[in-house]
Amino acid sequence: MSTQILIVDDEEIILEETSETLTNEGYVCFTATNIAAAVEIIKNTPGIIIVITDMKMPEGTGADLIETVSSVLGQDKKFIIMSGHAMPEVVSNGIDLSLYPFLKKPLNVNNLIDKIETMVADN
DSSP states (O other), rough: OEEEEEOOOOOOHHHHHHHHHHEEEEEEEEEEEEEEHHHHHHHHHHTEEEEEESSTTTTTEEHHHIIIIIIIIIOOOEEEEEEOOOOOBBTTTOOOOGSSSSEEESHHHHHHHHHHHHHHHHH
């Protein structure tokens, strides 16, 4: 079975480009434009292993998503954080972002694929 990945970003073009690239690499991709939609997809789609999330979105942050998935849903997912901004180490909700792979936007596709392959191998 192909690895299932959820991509969360409020920018549609990033969702489309990243999803298309990863689909062409053989991954099954789901997309969400906000935290609430991402949480619903995670709840209703068993088998998602990796969540690639933007750090700053209008309705919440990638750290908010990590906290919700880990604490509220009790699910253990692997996260990759992406941002066009520098990455803070620890954010207000206490999530230590240095524990997660970080990619600067615009994304380098080869770096993204390398990080995903490493995570899948470790799974």
